Amino acid sequence: MRIVQVANFYGPRSGGLRTAVDELGTGYVRRGHHVTLIVPGPVAANEVLASGVVRVTVPAPVLPFTGGYRAARFASVAAVAASAAPDVIEVSDRLTLRRMGVWARERDVGSVMIAHERLDRLLGQVLPRAVAQTLADVANRATARDYDKVVCTTAFAAEEFDRIGASNLCRVPLGVDLEVFHPERRSAALRDLARRGAEHLLIHCGRLSVEKHVHRSVDAVALLRDSGISVRLLIVGDGPVMRKLKRRAEGLPVDFAGYLGSRAEVAALMASSDVALAPGPHETFGLAALEALATGTPVVVSQRSALSEIVRAESGALAPDTAMGVAQAILAVLDLPAAQRRSLARERAEQFSWPHAVDGMLAAFVG
Structure with missing residues (x-):
């Protein structure tokens, strides 16, 4: 054909x-x-x-x-x-x-x-x-x-x-590419480098555009910091709202990696993170979130997006469309035993x- x-x-x-x-x-x-x-x-x-x-x-x-x-x-x-x-x-x-x-x-x-x-x-x-x-x-x-x-x-x-x-x-x-995005890419050294002394490493990976609601990830980090929770957020990607996001993140434990052309490099960062964030309510599938799951990293997603059909309670959390909702969902995921949540995240990705x-x-x- x-x-x-x-x-x-x-x-x-x-x-x-x-x-x-x-x-x-x-x-x-x-x-x-x-x-x-x-x-x-x-x-x-x-x-x-x-x-x-x-x-x-x-x-x-x-x-x-x-x-x-x-x-x-x-x-x-x-x-x-x-x-x-x-x-x-x-x-x-x-x-x-x-x-x-x-x-x-x-x-x-x-x-x-x-x-x-x-x-x-x-x-x-x-x-x-x-x-x-x-x-x-x-x-x-x-x-x-x-x-x-x-x-x-x-x-x-x-x-x-x-x-x-x-x-x-x-x-x-x-x-999802289950070979490129694999838990074996997790690196303790890379995690330590990225979290820069914080206890937990969060990652938001994807295009930085209005409909992705990346600002909600930034605002959730602000709430967690103000509550005394030690986290650092790594934002991977580029897009038209990059400048606005950087201004919003000033003074917060948020780093911008920009666009990374190597899928293996992105996979390693995902695998080395504790929680991935995908708060956009308009996702019709959410490949980046599925790629994070494939690396063994649980995902916090909007409860109003298609990712609510993909993410299970054992491998992530569904969050209301507010910064507080995302922050609380992150804490809920971090409360799960690390080995369990990582294993079940990978198990869910293997169904796609x-x-x-x-x-x-x-x-x-x-x-």
């Missing part, structure tokens, strides 16, 4: 979306399929990745206020897709490239849209809830109509499509694999 993957907002420093697209593409190639990945970039390029995926970069402008993300124009992407003569297209962009579904149908090409975000939640950050939901419903009806299948990774992600009665939904959980995700996507392609 000839598969074309299409993804805007895919760049050198992309987070979960890039990981998902790359891992799925690699899995398709391993199953004997031919994969072309079309992404935006500064200049045109055509390369064969080590995985066997053919990655075609389409020149695209930088979108303002996004921290460097680019979005290729529909016409440019459609032209490359046509040259690849696909049997099916997988689109990881429900906004700027939504028309790819109609394009595919006109050419008798199968089409699948992966909903990587909750549109109603994103719109709800700038619009009244009722307005955001109405606009999201209109857009989601068009998406469900235009694509053969809409793939959601969790029940949380599927809620807005269930609300409009979409009948072409598929549930396909994503996976990329081969299983690939199976689910391939079933959606032919179903």
Whole structure:
């Protein structure tokens, strides 16, 4: 089968979306399929990745206020897709490239849209809830109509499509690299270096953008410090709210590592931490949190996000969407026996694999 993957907002420093697209593409190639990945970039390029995926970069402008993300124009992407003569297209962009579904149908090409975000939640950050939901419903009806299948990774992600009665939904959980993200990467020396004399090391890993609510991790540390709890927070990642976060964290036991290009380095920091934080209420899956679990590090997550479906009480905690709620959840996790919480965190992550995700996507392609 000839598969074309299409993804805007895919760049050198992309987070979960890039990981998902790359891992799925690699899995398709391993199953004997031919994969072309079309992404935006500064200049045109055509390369064969080590995985066997053919990655075609389409020149695209930088979108303002996004921290460097680019979005290729529909016409440019459609032209490359046509040259690849696909049997099916997988689109990881429900906004700027939504028309790819109609394009595919006109050419008798199968089409699948992966909903990587909750549109109603994103719109709800700038619009009244009722307005955001109405606009999201209109857009989601068009998406469900235009694509053969809409793939959601969790029940949380599927809620807005269930609300409009979409009948072409598929549930396909994503996976985690259980070899790169492994408890054996835990290092006492690295932990001592990172915690800088504090008793407990916390880590927040991911893109520093508004919807991730990284400020809640910072504010929770402030509350813990004021309560006499010795913690240090390491924030790994970059993004448009970096400067605001640094100002907010002044005088607090918070360090910023910036973007780290080495997955092994990120895995080692995760494994060497005591608790990972993912307080964003809009996560539709939360790959960074799952990667932390895979290293044996329990996770504190928002009780309103999809991570509430993934994190179990034995391997982390669900927190209300307040700094106090996050702080209390951190303390609850730290009260669990360390060996037990680390073992159960890894055990939970092992229930999510990329081969299983690939199976689910391939079933959606032919179903």
